[in-house]
Amino acid sequence: MGSNRVYPRDFEQKIGFAVIREQIGALALSEKGREGVMMSQFSSDKVYVSSVQHRLSEFKTILMLDAPFPAEGYGDESEALRRLRYPDQSLLLEELHRIGQALTALTAIQQYFEARDGYPALGALASSVPSFAMQREAIARIVTPSGGLRDDASPRLQQLRSQISAREENIARRLSAILSSAQREGMSPDGASPTLRGGRPVIPILATYRKRFAAVVQDRSSTGQTLYVEPYEVIEIQNDIDDLRQAEQEEIVRLLKELSNMLRPDAPTLIEAMQILTQFDVLRAKALFAVRVGGSMPILVDTPTLYVREAHHPLLLQTLRQQGRECVPLTVSLGTEGRILIISGPNAGGKSLSLKTVATAVYMLQCGFLPLVGENSEMCLFSDLLIDIGDAQSIENDLSTYSSHLLAMRYFLEHATSRSLCLIDEFGAGTDPLAGGAIAEAILEKLLSSMTLAIITTHYSNLKGMASKYVGIINGAMQFDISTMRPQYRLEIGSPGSSYAFEIAHRMGLPADVTLRAEEIAGEDYINLERQLRQVAKDRRYWLRKREEMRRKSQETQRLQERLSAENDAVKERQRQIIEKARVEARTILRESNRIIEQTIREIKEKQAESSATKAARVRLAEHSAANDDELAKVELPVTTTGLGEENVTRIVVGSKVRFMGTDSMGEVVTLNAHTAVVSLGQMLTTVNVSRLEPVSASDYRKATRVGSSRTLVSDAAKEINVRRLNFSARIDIRGYRGEEAISAVQQLIDDACIVGQKQVSILHGKGNGVLRERIRTVLRGMPIVESYGDAAEDLGGAGITEVTLS
Structure with missing residues (x-):
């Protein structure tokens, strides 16, 4: 994407x-990791920046959120x-130890990601190098976890160290015996012990007894x-020990050279592994800082756009x-509609x-850190x-404050493009206001x-007016x-801000006559403009508060609706469970009733219908029937509702107990x-x-059927039907009826016809413009009981009468 420019040279110092x-560097676990943090450079390469983010x-x-990440053994032994690369070079013991620790750390990281999903970017980085199991094991065979050389690194080394240990123990025993004898005779200070001088084992004796000892001083x-x-x-x-130690050293050199030769072919890959481990150290330090201060990954966009949401300065x-104070977040949006933001307002207001x-x-x-911006922030590269922030005057270069600003502006104008971001503080300040503003x-x-x-900050009215x-x-204000x-x-965002210069001057204790005179000098136009800006800001805050209040109320309403919906679903589920339970209980009662009936019939047949036995069987059957009625009375079916906020409306379903409107007749x-519904009235x-x-x-139905028995119920229903049959007319005249009246009359006709068993009915509606006829026939089409309908014969009324046949 070409070269990147960050201006000025002391950019990082100016922004903090x-x-x-x-x-962040102090959070690294290794010196190489700290260097990696300090060397993270500004980049506009989207692939690189996106990968790091x-x-x-x-x-x-x-x-x-996850288990602790491996944090031991970080180091880079690339050097x-x-x-x-040079055949005559070998690694030192401490270098091998650190390489082993680094390889162990890298293996732990690889195993960490192999055991987890959800971290594709880090997992891919960890698996980009092999695990080096063979090399790790080779190092572990000769180097102890503390960094020493293992005694059993080779049989020769083990033998040499065993011999050295035996001789050192022999020397210790002899020196202790000699010293104890000398102390008994007063030739050595009390409490003295064998020690080393110049690498040689010695004992302390008093100088006056020197000739009494066969020894070398x-x-x-x-x-x-x-x-x-x-x-x-x-x-x-001791001389033997010195010879053995020389042999030991020679064996150590041989072992180190042998191991170095074993690692030599893999050196380039091992160097890459060291660099990967350092990358993890750098990433960990940056991520740890992001956790502490709240950094997050923004959305990277290609178009020149900057939308930082709820940003903070770390x-x-x-x-x-x-x-213990709150940090006010900053939200800024720059793009197609607003590419330049002019921020105004009082001094020390945060511009x-x-x-x-x-x-x-x-x-x-763009340096590879998580910025302190809210989620869903959108940022281009x-x-x-x-930037031009702060005072860059220089005595050495003979630059005044304003001259330094002009030099910065010249640099901006020479290099700024559509992929540049310019941030200018106190734009135009430092010289005559009129000229500076222009x-x-x-x-x-x-x-x-x-x-x-x-983004620029200013107090100049001409810039606000742009x-x-x-x-x-x-x-912006x-x-x-x-x-x-x-x-x-x-x-x-949206309106300029007032400088509140006169108000602040008054608050700071400037004499009132001075501030009043200053207002007169400023002129009525300026005062009115400042007053209007303050009023606009006040009105804007008022409507923003109103909008926020409406948003909260809308959210609360939504929560209530969701809660009511959930409660309604729970009621429906409870209703379904109760109905299902009632059906199971009803089936149980029915099976038991059938069993009792069958048993009663069998007993009557076996007793050859003897009077006393039959009577006893009937008594048992009546008692069981009464017990069933009591059980059914305990089953309460719920009332279904049509929805939230509506009155309870009982629905008619299969099995419902119903009454014919206008009568006392009941059925199921x-x-x-x-x-339509088919209703059972007894038989x-x-x-x-x-x-x-x-x-x-159900209780009302049982009471009605108990009082008169099913026979009485059927009788009452039959009487009702007979009455309707006597009063029934298979032909109605609905001419002059209004729409709803006509529909109701037709429905009543069909109902009565169903009850009395009439298969043919006639509806006189007249010809007219055909509207009433079509409406009646629309209703008939929706009735399953209607088999067919059509115009009457021409001599019987034709299209003015609809003949209906019921199934």
Whole structure:
């Protein structure tokens, strides 16, 4: 993507990132890891940046939610391994020890990801090198976990060390015996013990007894009163030990060279493994910092877009946390509609901090760190990150504050493109306001024509007004609480901010006559503009609060609806369970009833219908029937509801107990269609429209059937049917009826016809414009009981009468 520019040279110091980098480097487990953090460079390569961001995001998840990540053995012995390019070079024991530790750490990391899914980026990095099991085992065979050489590294070494140990024990015994004898005779200080001087075993004796000992003086005390002598009888043994140690050293050199030769062919791959381990150390340090301060991975976009949501500056966040204070987040959006954001507002209101926060977020992203932005933030990769923040005056270079700003602006204009981000603080300040504002406006026009994304801060009114004249420039204001005269450090996009200069001057104790005079000098236009800006900010905050309140209420309503829906589902499920339980109990009762009936019939047959036996059987049957009625009375079927917030409405289903509207006749629904139901009245079945039925409770039905028995119920129903048959007319005249009246009359006709068993009926509706006829026939088409319908014969009325045949 071409070269990347970060301006100025002290960029990291100006935005505060130098301190952040040191903090992250201190979290590394190895010196190479710390160097990796410090060397992370700014890049606009999307493949590289995206890869690092995904690895960091996965590592952050591990540190927050998964098992502890391996954190031992990190180190990079690449330099030592590079020596293996030369055949005469061998690795030192401590270097082999560190290589073994690093390979063990890498193996632990590989096993960590082999046991887990969900970390594809880190898993791929870990598996990019082999596990080096053979090399690890070879190192472990000669190097102890503490870094020493194993006694059994070779048979020769084990033999030599065994011989050395035996001779050292022999020397120790002899020296102890000699020293004990000398102390008994007063020739050696009390409490003295054998020691070493110049690598030789000696015992301390008083100088006055020197001639009493056959020994070589190896050392003496500072006063000369104590001599450290090596008895002749141990000299030869010590000489043997020295020879054995020389042989031991030669064997160690041989073993190290042998192991180095074994590792030599794999040196390039081992170097790569060391670098992978260092990458994990760097990633761990960066992810650990992200966990502590809240960094997260943004969405990378290709178009020049910057949408940082709820961003924080790491240093400010940490400082405020230590003070127990809240850090106000920053949300900024730059793109097609608004490429340049002009931030205004009072001094010390957070304008400069906003620039540093944005600069830090972009810089961290493109240097391979997780920026402190909210999830779903969208950020593109910039080729150039150019800032002009703070005072860059220089006595050595004869630069004033304003001159340094102009040099920065010249650099911006020479290099800024559509893939550049420019951040300019106090734009136009440092010189005559009129001239400075004019130059700043001209520079801003140039940046706008270059399609550069930029954020600037200013107090100049002419720059604030550019948003109304140019497409692509938007205003922003730092909030300020006029009642407390305190900044809120919150950025509002859409309108310019007031400087609150006169209010702050008054609050700071400037004499009232001075501030009043200043307002007069400023002029009525300026005062009115400031007043309007304050009013706009006040109104905006009011409507934002209203919108937030409406959003909360909407969310609460949604939660209530979800809760009510869940409760309704629970009620329906409970109803289904109760009905199912009732059906099971009813089937049980029915099976028991059938068994009792069969037993009773069998007993009557066996007793040859004797009067007393038959009577007793009937009594038992009646008692069982009464017991069944009591059991059925305990089964309460629930009432179904049509939905949330509606009144309870009982539904008619198969098995429902119903009453014919307008009568006392009751029955049980046997079958049910869309509009009609077949109702059982004792031994009689009748078909009727559902609208003519009303549900009754099981207890009411049992009471009615108990009082008059099923025979009485059938008799009453039969009487009702006979009455309807006597009053029934197979022909109705609905001319002049309104629509609903006509439909109701037709439904009543069909119901009565079903009850009395009439198969043919006639409906006189007249010809007219045919509207009433079509409406009646639409109703008939929806009745399953209607087999056919059509016009009457021409001589009997034709299209003015509809003849209906029932099934």
